[in-house]
Amino acid sequence: MSALLNVAGLNAWYGESHILHGVDLHVNEGEMICILGRNGMGKTTTLRSIMGILRKRTGTITFAGSDMMTMPLHKTARAGLGFVPEERGIFASLSVQENLMLPPVVAKGGMSVDEIYALFPNLHERRNSPGTKLSGGEQQMLAMARILRTGARCLLLDEPTEGLAPVIIQNIGTVLGELKKRGMTVVLVEQNFRFASKVADRFYLMDHGQMVAEFPVGDLPANMDMLNRELGV
Amino acid sequence: MTMIFGVPMAALMGQLLIGLINGSFYALLSLGLAVIFGLLRVINFAHGAQYMLGAFVALLLLTWTGVNYWIALILAPLIVGTFGALVERTMLSRLYKLDHLYGLLFTFGLALTIEGTFRYFFGSSGQPYPTPPALAGGVNLGFMFLPIYRGWVIVASLAVCIAVWLLIEKTKLGSYLRAATENPVLVQSFGVNVPLLLTLTYALGASLAAFAGVLAAPIYQVSPLMGTNIIIVVFAVVVVGGMGSILGAIVTGYLLGIAEGLTKVFYPEASNTVIFVIMAIVLILRPAGLFGKDV
Amino acid sequence: MSHSDATAAPAPAAVQGATRIKAVILLAMLGFLLLVPMFLYPIFLMKILCFALFAAGFNLLLGYTGLLSFGHAAFFGGGAYFTAHAVKVWGLSPELGILVGVIGAAGLGLIMGLIAIRRQGIYFAMITLALSQMFFFFCLQAAFTNGEDGIQSVPRGIFLGVLDLSNQINMYYFVLGVFLLGILAIWRIINSPFGMILKSIRENEARATSLGYTVARYKLAAFVMSAAIAGLAGSVKSLVFQFATLTDVAWQMSGEVILMTLLGGIGTLIGPVIGAGLVVTLQNYLATSPLPVTVITGVVFMVCVLLFRRGLVGEFYASRIGRRLGFKSDS
Numbered sequence: 001m002s003a004l005l006n007v008a009g010l011n012a013w014y015g016e017s018h019i020l021h022g023v024d025l026h027v028n029e030g031e032m033i034c035i036l037g038r039n040g041m042g043k044t045t046t047l048r049s050i051m052g053i054l055r056k057r058t059g060t061i062t063f064a065g066s067d068m069m070t071m072p073l074h075k076t077a078r079a080g081l082g083f084v085p086e087e088r089g090i091f092a093s094l095s096v097q098e099n100l101m102l103p104p105v106v107a108k109g110g111m112s113v114d115e116i117y118a119l120f121p122n123l124h125e126r127r128n129s130p131g132t133k134l135s136g137g138e139q140q141m142l143a144m145a146r147i148l149r150t151g152a153r154c155l156l157l158d159e160p161t162e163g164l165a166p167v168i169i170q171n172i173g174t175v176l177g178e179l180k181k182r183g184m185t186v187v188l189v190e191q192n193f194r195f196a197s198k199v200a201d202r203f204y205l206m207d208h209g210q211m212v213a214e215f216p217v218g219d220l221p222a223n224m225d226m227l228n229r230e231l232g233v
Numbered sequence: 234m235t236m237i238f239g240v241p242m243a244a245l246m247g248q249l250l251i252g253l254i255n256g257s258f259y260a261l262l263s264l265g266l267a268v269i270f271g272l273l274r275v276i277n278f279a280h281g282a283q284y285m286l287g288a289f290v291a292l293l294l295l296t297w298t299g300v301n302y303w304i305a306l307i308l309a310p311l312i313v314g315t316f317g318a319l320v321e322r323t324m325l326s327r328l329y330k331l332d333h334l335y336g337l338l339f340t341f342g343l344a345l346t347i348e349g350t351f352r353y354f355f356g357s358s359g360q361p362y363p364t365p366p367a368l369a370g371g372v373n374l375g376f377m378f379l380p381i382y383r384g385w386v387i388v389a390s391l392a393v394c395i396a397v398w399l400l401i402e403k404t405k406l407g408s409y410l411r412a413a414t415e416n417p418v419l420v421q422s423f424g425v426n427v428p429l430l431l432t433l434t435y436a437l438g439a440s441l442a443a444f445a446g447v448l449a450a451p452i453y454q455v456s457p458l459m460g461t462n463i464i465i466v467v468f469a470v471v472v473v474g475g476m477g478s479i480l481g482a483i484v485t486g487y488l489l490g491i492a493e494g495l496t497k498v499f500y501p502e503a504s505n506t507v508i509f510v511i512m513a514i515v516l517i518l519r520p521a522g523l524f525g526k527d528v
Numbered sequence: 529m530s531h532s533d534a535t536a537a538p539a540p541a542a543v544q545g546a547t548r549i550k551a552v553i554l555l556a557m558l559g560f561l562l563l564v565p566m567f568l569y570p571i572f573l574m575k576i577l578c579f580a581l582f583a584a585g586f587n588l589l590l591g592y593t594g595l596l597s598f599g600h601a602a603f604f605g606g607g608a609y610f611t612a613h614a615v616k617v618w619g620l621s622p623e624l625g626i627l628v629g630v631i632g633a634a635g636l637g638l639i640m641g642l643i644a645i646r647r648q649g650i651y652f653a654m655i656t657l658a659l660s661q662m663f664f665f666f667c668l669q670a671a672f673t674n675g676e677d678g679i680q681s682v683p684r685g686i687f688l689g690v691l692d693l694s695n696q697i698n699m700y701y702f703v704l705g706v707f708l709l710g711i712l713a714i715w716r717i718i719n720s721p722f723g724m725i726l727k728s729i730r731e732n733e734a735r736a737t738s739l740g741y742t743v744a745r746y747k748l749a750a751f752v753m754s755a756a757i758a759g760l761a762g763s764v765k766s767l768v769f770q771f772a773t774l775t776d777v778a779w780q781m782s783g784e785v786i787l788m789t790l791l792g793g794i795g796t797l798i799g800p801v802i803g804a805g806l807v808v809t810l811q812n813y814l815a816t817s818p819l820p821v822t823v824i825t826g827v828v829f830m831v832c833v834l835l836f837r838r839g840l841v842g843e844f845y846a847s848r849i850g851r852r853l854g855f856k857s858d859s
């Protein structure tokens with residue numbers, strides 16, 4: 001029970017359809033885990049349930065000792081969870097700078113605006129343009145940057161590399177490496193396990209709303225055949 | 234006497250002034266409607282009733298407790314805003330997940346109830362509210378006589394409209410508001426108390442209506458029915474402007490007020506309907522409204 | 529799971545039961561309507577029938593097409609004005625006068641509909657409200673409506689040259705006949721292929737479009753039909769009360785018809801009729817009290833929206849008893 005984030009027997013529903021069938025996972029402080037799986041297996045749903053965006057759920061979720069099941073949505077961020085959605089969620093009516101400053105700071109230890117602009121020089125250049133005028137890669141950077149400012153302890157990151165050019169993916173890899181050095185805990189959802197293998201400490205494989213395999217990054221070569229089969233690459 | 238298009242200059246200017254004053258009320262009211270609609274997706278039918286409440290609170294403060302106009306101008310919006318917050322918290326907030334038409338129907342019922350209650354206690358006839366002494370009298374502008382109070386109404390409404398616009402476009406709170414208009418769930422997941430934001434927004438809209446009501450009290454009679462007729466016109470204003478932009482709501486309000494004033498000069502028979510006619514034309518040519526983005 | 533399955537899909541026997549119950553209720557109501565003028569004031573009953581028809585016509589649009597019009601008073605009041613004028617000034621017979629009222633209301637519906645269907649949802653509601661307010665001002669200023677006075681002492685005339693409508697009982701059965709024909713027409717419309725398309729537009733407009741239906745044209749057709757029925761109700765009302773006034777075209781009237789439909793049950797055939805009966809009765813009781821009716825109607829509005837969105841009939845259909853009898857809650 002020393003893990004920072006503990007999920008046990010998590011079930012979740014979208015309307016009438018039952019998506020998660022008893023998800024179990026844990027993440028230790030400072031660890032970076034990666035959830036692999038094909039589309040529609042429940043990866044995004046798992047993140048949205050942990051964050052509390054999806055409220056139709058049963059089971060237990062504890063984070064840093066707090067029960068997250070009963071916590072209202074606007075308090076989960078204050079508990080230290082930060083969420084970067086797959087669609088990035090950049091606001092069109094806000095400038096880049098306003099987007100960056102939008103999430104309230106929830107704890108000490110977040111990056112300062114100067115540090116963020118040093119890490120993402122593009123965002124500094126374009127700080128006054130509307131958020132959605134950025135390229136896909138820049139929007140992804142902005143979506144991550146604004147959570148880093150808040151001092152969140154654990155980042156829930158949904159498919160950050162989706163639809164991006166290889167050079168941008170490399171950039172994102174660098175940023176994740178930087179976060180790891182700073183001791184940030186990360187739950188990463190990815191389809192691209194070659195990318196994930198460079199940053200993650202441990203993997204979960206998800207299938208039909210359950211975790212079907214779990215192994216540390218060192219065992220990746222041994223699991224390669226199984227992953228290729230499961231992910232249909 | 235100077236004539237413009239066969240109309241005496243003074244008459245033209247007089248109607249233009251009346252148009253600008255009506256436009257001030259249209260702008261304040263459509264601004265409140267647009268702010269509420271932007272975040273809550275509710276068309277606040279009770280907006281007219283809240284305008285009437287503002288005027289009545291000012292009148293009752295004066296007759297029962299002797300509170301003067303200037304204090305009422307602050308106090309009445311606060312009281313009506315608090316009432317709005319209570320309504321939102323206890324009832325309106327239950328309807329957000331449903332079809333938006335239910336919000337319209339609920340606030341329609343609320344408007345009927347409030348107006349009926351005031352008719353029961355105060356009758357349907359209007360009661361005068363004295364012009365504050367500091368704003369009594371008028372100035373001769375050379376081409377026309379300008380009652381000071383009317384000039385004040387224009388200045389005050391313009392100032393409040395600009396202040397609200399700045400609040401929404403330039404402040405942190407405003408950025409929460411704009412972001413929550415786009416994606417309330419994500420903003421809430423950032424740790425912003427969005428339900429509270431919704432309550433405050435409804436209260437802000439209601440207090441804007443009440444502010445307009447206090448401004449209107451010395452010009453029009455204070456009557457339980459003063460809100461219903463104006464709110465239907467303001468709906469047309471909102472359709473013309475499009476709900477998309479705050480600035481659009483303000484500008485359209487003034488423009489249509491002036492258009493109405495000019496119609497009184499050149500074709501008085503149509504002055505009641507000109508805004509509706511403009512609405513129909515705009516809908517045919519540009520269904521999203523002058524400033525609207527959605528179709 | 530199995531429990532909810534059992535309640536979700538009623539057994540064939542139950543469906544048959546529902547049909548039988550509906551038939552029995554229908555016959556009982558018909559008998560009641562035929563006999564009731566012996567016990568109650570015919571004028572009061574005729575008022576209920578007129579408003580019931582008005583609400584049923586309104587529901588054709590709200591309940592079966594999903595469009596909330598806030599301007600149906602224009603058609604109700606317009607029908608009343610046109611008929612009153614045709615009968616009183618032109619000297620037409622009641623049947624022709626009503627025809628003029630219905631055609632006039634349908635024409636008005638066509639014009640308003642063409643403008644209003646350019647926007648959806650809440651905007652549609654606001655636009656219809658604004659357009660009907662415009663018609664209100666037209667009626668206030670036009671010469672033929674006599675402004676604030678309205679058209680007074682409209683003769684009821686002799687129906688088809690044989691039935692003297694100035695006799696209260698004759699008039700009642702005439703109104704009942706019109707009412708039944710109107711309800712039958714609505715029933716035919718909603719159960720026709722056209723009605724099915726309307727319902728599919730209500731459920732999912734985008735899908736109806738993708739299936740190749742010209743959604744705008746169907747909406748407009750439904751709007752005009754609904755306006756025509758509202759006009760019919762207003763026409764008959766002007767003959768019953770022998771006047772047409774601004775009250776009939778005022779926005780409060782549009783609100784009342786929404787309330788009747790909401791209270792009875794949006795999207796049910798019988799709901800608006802029951803809602804109209806309740807609202808008219810309520811108004812009758814409160815007519816002499818100092819409390820303005822709007823206080824009560826406003827509260828009923830809020831309570832309906834907060835707690836009984838299906839309306840009385842809809843809630844009954846969705847209740848355990850209703851479901852066991854085989855009624856579907858979403859029909």
